[in-house]
Amino acid sequence: MLEGIKGGRLNDFLTTNEVEDIHSTSVRILSEVGMQCRSDRILKFFENVGAEIYMKESKTKRIVKIPESLIKEALKNAPSNFPINARNPKYNIKIEKNKTHFSFGASATPYIIDPESGEYRKPTKNDLVDAIRLADALENFHSVGAIAGAFDVPHKVQYEHEWEVLLNNTSKHISFWTPSGYSARKALDMAEVIVGGPDELKKNPIISLGGETVSPLIIPKELEGLLEFALAGLPVLSGPIPFGGATAPITLAGSFALSNAESLSILIISQLANPGGPFIYYANSFQLPFTKNAQYAPEATVGGIFISAQMARYYNLPSCTIGPISLSKVTDAQAGAELMQGVLLPTLMGINFVALAGHLSSGNVASMEATVMCDEIIGHVSAILDDIRINEETLAFDVIKEVGPGGNFMTHKHTLKHMRETYVAKHKNNVFFDGTHESLWIKGNRKDAYMRANEKLIRILNEHYPEPLPKHVQEKISEIVKEAENKKLKKRKD
Amino acid sequence: MSEDIFDELSNSVLTFESDEVKKTTQKALEKGIDPIDIIEKGFTKALKIVGDEYEKGEFFLMELIAAADCVKKVLDEILNPLILNKKNRRKTLGVIVLGTVKGDIHEIGKNIIASFLFAAGFDVHNIGTDVSVETFVEKAREVNADVVGASALLSTTLPEQEKIVEAFKSAGLRDKIKLIFGGSPVTEQWVNDIEGDGFAGTPLEAIKLVKRLLNINE
Numbered sequence: 001m002l003e004g005i006k007g008g009r010l011n012d013f014l015t016t017n018e019v020e021d022i023h024s025t026s027v028r029i030l031s032e033v034g035m036q037c038r039s040d041r042i043l044k045f046f047e048n049v050g051a052e053i054y055m056k057e058s059k060t061k062r063i064v065k066i067p068e069s070l071i072k073e074a075l076k077n078a079p080s081n082f083p084i085n086a087r088n089p090k091y092n093i094k095i096e097k098n099k100t101h102f103s104f105g106a107s108a109t110p111y112i113i114d115p116e117s118g119e120y121r122k123p124t125k126n127d128l129v130d131a132i133r134l135a136d137a138l139e140n141f142h143s144v145g146a147i148a149g150a151f152d153v154p155h156k157v158q159y160e161h162e163w164e165v166l167l168n169n170t171s172k173h174i175s176f177w178t179p180s181g182y183s184a185r186k187a188l189d190m191a192e193v194i195v196g197g198p199d200e201l202k203k204n205p206i207i208s209l210g211g212e213t214v215s216p217l218i219i220p221k222e223l224e225g226l227l228e229f230a231l232a233g234l235p236v237l238s239g240p241i242p243f244g245g246a247t248a249p250i251t252l253a254g255s256f257a258l259s260n261a262e263s264l265s266i267l268i269i270s271q272l273a274n275p276g277g278p279f280i281y282y283a284n285s286f287q288l289p290f291t292k293n294a295q296y297a298p299e300a301t302v303g304g305i306f307i308s309a310q311m312a313r314y315y316n317l318p319s320c321t322i323g324p325i326s327l328s329k330v331t332d333a334q335a336g337a338e339l340m341q342g343v344l345l346p347t348l349m350g351i352n353f354v355a356l357a358g359h360l361s362s363g364n365v366a367s368m369e370a371t372v373m374c375d376e377i378i379g380h381v382s383a384i385l386d387d388i389r390i391n392e393e394t395l396a397f398d399v400i401k402e403v404g405p406g407g408n409f410m411t412h413k414h415t416l417k418h419m420r421e422t423y424v425a426k427h428k429n430n431v432f433f434d435g436t437h438e439s440l441w442i443k444g445n446r447k448d449a450y451m452r453a454n455e456k457l458i459r460i461l462n463e464h465y466p467e468p469l470p471k472h473v474q475e476k477i478s479e480i481v482k483e484a485e486n487k488k489l490k491k492r493k494d
Numbered sequence: 495m496s497e498d499i500f501d502e503l504s505n506s507v508l509t510f511e512s513d514e515v516k517k518t519t520q521k522a523l524e525k526g527i528d529p530i531d532i533i534e535k536g537f538t539k540a541l542k543i544v545g546d547e548y549e550k551g552e553f554f555l556m557e558l559i560a561a562a563d564c565v566k567k568v569l570d571e572i573l574n575p576l577i578l579n580k581k582n583r584r585k586t587l588g589v590i591v592l593g594t595v596k597g598d599i600h601e602i603g604k605n606i607i608a609s610f611l612f613a614a615g616f617d618v619h620n621i622g623t624d625v626s627v628e629t630f631v632e633k634a635r636e637v638n639a640d641v642v643g644a645s646a647l648l649s650t651t652l653p654e655q656e657k658i659v660e661a662f663k664s665a666g667l668r669d670k671i672k673l674i675f676g677g678s679p680v681t682e683q684w685v686n687d688i689e690g691d692g693f694a695g696t697p698l699e700a701i702k703l704v705k706r707l708l709n710i711n712e
Contacts, residue, residue, distance in 0.1 A: 408602055411560035416510055419556060428551050439682055439695035 004099030008350025088171035108149030123148035181224030202233035215242030323354035503536025595654035
């Protein structure tokens with residue numbers, strides 16, 4: 001079992017009245033405006049509970065008006081803590097109050113920064129294998145998602161190939177995405193092979209899935225993937241991403257209320273499929289980069305981290321967020337600042353599951369170096385927020401008295417006894433927060449943070465090979481991928 | 495049998511407790527072990543282990559210094575008085591005088607360097623802090639130093655290092671003695687500017703520097 005970071009040390013930002021104003025606006029959005037549901041399967045679930053459904057004009061105008069009672073029911077049923085397991089039980093985690101866990105990647109980006117040339121290029125299935133091996137090695141990631149897409153396989157079966165890579169190359173929990181119910185089913189089939197069947201998988205949830213609405217207020221067919229996972233009893237994460245000024249109001253509060261409404265609609269879908277099933281909440285308030293400089297808006301942090309965490313607490317739901325992802329195109333100073341912000345703030349707010357580590361350029365570019373940096377940043381933040389031991393031994397009055405003015409503590413027994421408990425002693429191979437003297441830095445070829453992370457990355461890729469799946473399991477999983485290829489690729493020829 | 499006692503001596507140093515080292519040293523002497531063998535076959539081995547482990551990152555600064563301090567204490571208090579002929583004492587790679595310059599009382603860094611150089615096999619005379627230029631010259635002459643090192647931690651005391659170079663020139667010792675400098679504000683450039691012989695940013699660099707200056711092959 002991996003312990004989460006002790007999060008939740010920041011106080012709430014909004015008053016209870018303000019939180020309730022947001023909530024009641026979201027309730028009005030769902031009940032008075034409604035969501036357009038583009039999935040027949042999901043629509044059926046709403047029909048079954050008697051939600052008002054308006055089939056106007058064309059087939060695509062299917063508006064579901066979600067009454068407050070459904071929202072209340074879903075909030076009542078959804079659990080506030082649950083296990084998130086892993087192929088290797090030593091990597092099991094528990095989603096619980098004020099414990100923060102970080103997840104590697106989550107998005108199949110179309111570019112990867114080549115570790116050798118430093119150039120952008122299209123990622124391949126092999127790159128994904130490397131990235132997942134890396135994720136398996138980096139100790140502060142308790143969950144793993146794809147960081148780069150497998151763009152050298154046929155596009156229609158890209159996700160099946162990616163799930164295959166994930167399941168083969170890490171024994172940690174896997175939290176990822178699928179573009180359809182079919183792909184989600186295939187991912188579940190693969191995981192079932194590993195744990196021994198659907199009932200075993202429900203009890204031992206080694207995979208989870210994120211799902212997104214399309215803003216404003218559309219339940220897309222792609223959400224059938226999330227439905228499949230919910231039906232299978234596995235954890236699902238909501239991820240509505242409206243952009244203020246474009247797909248949501250420009251004002252932070254309105255944008256958040258809309259996002260919150262969409263997130264609640266995903267919660268309801270999960271609870272209609274499986275009452276009491278594990279759900280992780282997220283809402284935000286991104287802003288369209290509408291100025292010439294297309295800057296990153298602080299409003300996204302306020303909504304996606306501060307308000308989102310507070311709403312989750314109000315709903316008594318676990319929370320997730322988009323964490324250490326950078327808008328920078330390279331792993332530079334901007335990336336460093338954004339990565340630290342993306343680690344520190346969600347943890348301080350006690351968000352339980354922080355995903356998307358290691359993506360640059362808003363999630364279009366994968367940087368394995370950025371994940372190496374993130375891993376160390378998470379370690380630092382974890383140490384900063386860890387419990388502080390104040391007792392006679394740690395206050396060390398007698399030691400101070402013994403050493404006295406002008407003495408030194410370097411070789412005192414107390415120093416030798418406790419120095420290995422310090423963070424730097426436990427992490428002596430870290431490279432990001434470099435503290436060497438400038439003379440050594442000059443002699444050592446002036447390596448900046450990127451170069452140091454790159455060296456560590458290459459070393460890990462040369463050394464770390466994850467615990468493999470049994471041969472017959474590997475074969476079964478690749479059969480499932482072939483099955484998908486036969487179905488999807490042959491269809492196209494017909 | 496005698497092999498065991500040398501292992502025991504080496505292991506006692508690795509406890510980093512000088513009482514342990516003293517006890518084991520007494521035991522070895524009672525068994526009739528030559529003091530020079532105690533140093534060469536027991537302590538030198540231990541200090542090498544500590545140095546190697548530090549290089550690998552397994553041991554820390556404090557352990558290296560603690561080990562060196564333990565050995566130095568036993569040498570000063572027990573073994574050196576027993577070895578009457580000074581030449582038979584611990585084989586030394588060279589004689590080094592180390593001090594902090596006038597007006598500066600920072601000494602942790604300088605003491606670390608002293609411990610490392612001692613552990614590496616040099617005879618180190620640590621002459622403390624707030625040391626005048628004259629004292630550096632006198633001590634160097636007295637102990638027949640190969641290297642003199644001066645530390646300055648403040649940018650205000652940095653110019654003292656330049657005065658040291660001048661003083662050794664005036665004393666006619668500049669050609670015989672290597673002058674090395676260190677301290678937080680010191681850079682390679684500064685040492686070049688004042689015509690010193692070398693600068694090191696870390697203890698291990700300092701060992702390499704001194705060995706290079708004295709043409710000692712590792």
